[in-house]
Amino acid sequence: MCGVVGLIGEEKAGEKLFPALFALQHRGQDAAGILSFDFDRAEFHLEKDLGLVSQVFPIERLSRLKGTMALGHTRYSTIGTVEKEDLQPLVLSYPNGIGMAHNGNVTNYSEIVEYVRGRRSRWTFTRNDLEILLHMMSIGISDRLDAGDSLSADVFAKAAQDVIEKVKGAYSIVGMMADQGMFAFCDDQGIRPLLIGRKLNPSGKYSYCFASEKQVFFGLGYDYWRDLQAGEFVYIDRDLNFSTFQKSKKVSRPCMFEWIYFAGAETEWHQRPVYEVRLRLGEILAAEALKKMKQENFEVDLVAPVPDTARAAALRLAEVLEKPYREVLIKNRYVQRSFIVNEPEVRKAMVNLKLLPVESEIRGKKILLVDDSIVRGTTSARIIQLLRESGAEKVYLASTCPPIRYPCFYGIDFPDGESLVAFQKTEEAVAKHLGVDALIYLPLNKLREAIGVDSLCMACLDGDYPVPVEKKNFLETRSRNIGGGGKNEVNG
Numbered sequence: 257m258c259g260v261v262g263l264i265g266e267e268k269a270g271e272k273l274f275p276a277l278f279a280l281q282h283r284g285q286d287a288a289g290i291l292s293f294d295f296d297r298a299e300f301h302l303e304k305d306l307g308l309v310s311q312v313f314p315i316e317r318l319s320r321l322k323g324t325m326a327l328g329h330t331r332y333s334t335i336g337t338v339e340k341e342d343l344q345p346l347v348l349s350y351p352n353g354i355g356m357a358h359n360g361n362v363t364n365y366s367e368i369v370e371y372v373r374g375r376r377s378r379w380t381f382t383r384n385d386l387e388i389l390l391h392m393m394s395i396g397i398s399d400r401l402d403a404g405d406s407l408s409a410d411v412f413a414k415a416a417q418d419v420i421e422k423v424k425g426a427y428s429i430v431g432m433m434a435d436q437g438m439f440a441f442c443d444d445q446g447i448r449p450l451l452i453g454r455k456l457n458p459s460g461k462y463s464y465c466f467a468s469e470k471q472v473f474f475g476l477g478y479d480y481w482r483d484l485q486a487g488e489f490v491y492i493d494r495d496l497n498f499s500t501f502q503k504s505k506k507v508s509r510p511c512m513f514e515w516i517y518f519a520g521a522e523t524e525w526h527q528r529p530v531y532e533v534r535l536r537l538g539e540i541l542a543a544e545a546l547k548k549m550k551q552e553n554f555e556v557d558l559v560a561p562v563p564d565t566a567r568a569a570a571l572r573l574a575e576v577l578e579k580p581y582r583e584v585l586i587k588n589r590y591v592q593r594s595f596i597v598n599e600p601e602v603r604k605a606m607v608n609l610k611l612l613p614v615e616s617e618i619r620g621k622k623i624l625l626v627d628d629s630i631v632r633g634t635t636s637a638r639i640i641q642l643l644r645e646s647g648a649e650k651v652y653l654a655s656t657c658p659p660i661r662y663p664c665f666y667g668i669d670f671p672d673g674e675s676l677v678a679f680q681k682t683e684e685a686v687a688k689h690l691g692v693d694a695l696i697y698l699p700l701n702k703l704r705e706a707i708g709v710d711s712l713c714m715a716c717l718d719g720d721y722p723v724p725v726e727k728k729n730f731l732e733t734r735s736r737n738i739g740g741g742g743k744n745e746v747n748g
C-alpha cells in the first residue's frame with residue numbers, strides 16, 4: 257500500500273506536494289518522491305529517495321521541483337525492493353515523456369513482463385510493477401501514433417483502457433504526459449482509493465488534485481469533489497480542461513481494510529467517512545462483547561485501544577458498555593524503522609520502546625483491549641504479554657476486523673496464508689495462541705453493514721478474490737521483494 261498525489265494548475269506544484277506527502281506518510285514509510293513538469297521550459301524534475309518525507313526533501317531539493325504540474329508518492333514495498341531503482345515516480349521518454357506513480361499490486365506481472373520484454377522488445381530496469389504499467393501505457397500510445405493518431409486525450413484514454421484490460425490486479429495511478437497534461441486511472445474494480453479534489457481559479461477554471469486520501473485537499477485548500485470510479489480514466493490538459501472516459505462499468509470492490517486499518521481516520525471513500533465507520537465497528541463489537549461476557553460470565557474494568565487506529569472503535573465500545581475508556585499503551589511516535597539498526601540488542605530495545613505500558617492504569621485491572629485487526633498475531637501476543645507483565649488481572653481482546661484467514665495479493669503485505677494467525681484455526685485456537693482470556697471478533701456477516709458499502713473486497717476474510725490470482729505466479733513475483741514498512745508494518 258502506498259500514497260499517491262497529483263496536482264495540476266498550481267504555481268510551484270512540486271513544492272506544494274511536500275506537505276501533501278506528510279498527509280500520506282502513514283501509507284508508506286520506505287521512500288518518497290515527487291516528479292514535476294515545467295511547461296515553460298518543457299522539463300521534468302524528479303527528486304526521490306529512501307526514507308521519510310522529512311528526510312527525503314531538504315529545502316534545496318524542493319526548490320528544484322519547478323512547474324505547475326506534479327505528482328508524488330510515499331512508498332510501502334510489497335512488489336519491488338527498497339532499493340533506489342525501485343522508487344517512484346518512474347519516467348519513460350518514449351513516445352512522449354510519461355511519468356507515473358501508483359498504489360497497488362499487479363497480479364499477472366510475469367505474463368505482462370514477458371509481453372513487454374519478449375514481444376515488444378522493451379527492457380525493464382526495476383523490479384517495481386509500476387514500470388510494466390508505465391510500459392503498457394507507453395505501448396498503447398505508441399501503437400496509436402504509429403497508426404496515424406496524434407497525442408490527444410482520446411489516445412491516452414484508449415491506451416489506459418488497454419492497460420486496464422490486460423494488466424490484472426489492484427492499482428490506482430496518477431500520471432503526467434510531458435507538455436500535455438495529467439491523468440489518473442484505476443483497475444476495473446476500484447480496489448484501491450483515489451479521490452479527486454478541485455479549486456476554482458480567478459480565471460474561472462479549476463485546478464485539480466488527486467490523492468489517496470481526502471485530508472490532502474484540506475491541506476492544499478482544495479474541495480473534495482468525488483472518487484475516481486472503477487475502471488475510469490480522467491485527463492486534465494495543460495489548459496485545465498477536464499475529460500473522463502469509462503469503457504465498461506463493473507461493480508466496484510473497494511478494499512475493506514482501508515476503513516478497518518489503513519486509511520487515516522479523517523478521510524472518506526464511497527461517501528463513508530473512516531472515523532464514522534470505526535465508531536460503528538466499535539458499536540457492533542460492543543454487542544458481541546456483551547454476548548461473550550454473558551456466555552463466559554466475566555466483567556471488565558476498562559476498555560483500551562491498541563494505538564492508534566483502534567481508538568474510535570474502543571471509544572464507542574466503552575460508551576456502549578458504560579465502562580471507562582483508558583489509554584494503557586502509549587506509542588512512541590519517534591521510534592521509526594527498527595530494521596535499519598544492525599545491532600540486535602539495540603534493535604530489540606527499539607521494538608520494545610515502540611509501545612510502552614501505562615502501569616498505573618493496568619495493574620490489577622480486567623482490561624478489554626481493542627485492536628483494528630489481528631494479522632500474524634506476533635504484535636498482539638507481545639502486547640498481551642506486556643499487559644500481563646505490567647500487572648493486568650485479565651486481558652480480553654476485541655478485533656474490529658473478522659478473522660483474516662486468506663492472503664492478500666492486492667497490495668497489503670500478507671501474501672502468505674500460512675503466516676496468518678487465524679489460518680485454518682478456530683477462534684478458540686487463536687485466543688489460546690495469543691494468550692488472551694477471551695477473544696471477540698467482529699462477525700464477518702456484520703462487516704458490510706458496518707462499512708455501509710454493499711460490494712467490497714473481503715478476500716482475505718472469505719477467500720472470494722475479485723481478481724483471480726495464480727498463487728504460484730504471484731509468490732514467484734513476490735520473492736523479488738525484500739521490502740515492508742507501511743503503516744505499523746502490518747505485522748499485528
Ligand code: SF4
Nearest residue numbers: 511513664713715716
Ligand atoms: S484481500 Fe483484504 S486487504 Fe487485500 S484488497 Fe482485499 S480486502 Fe483489502
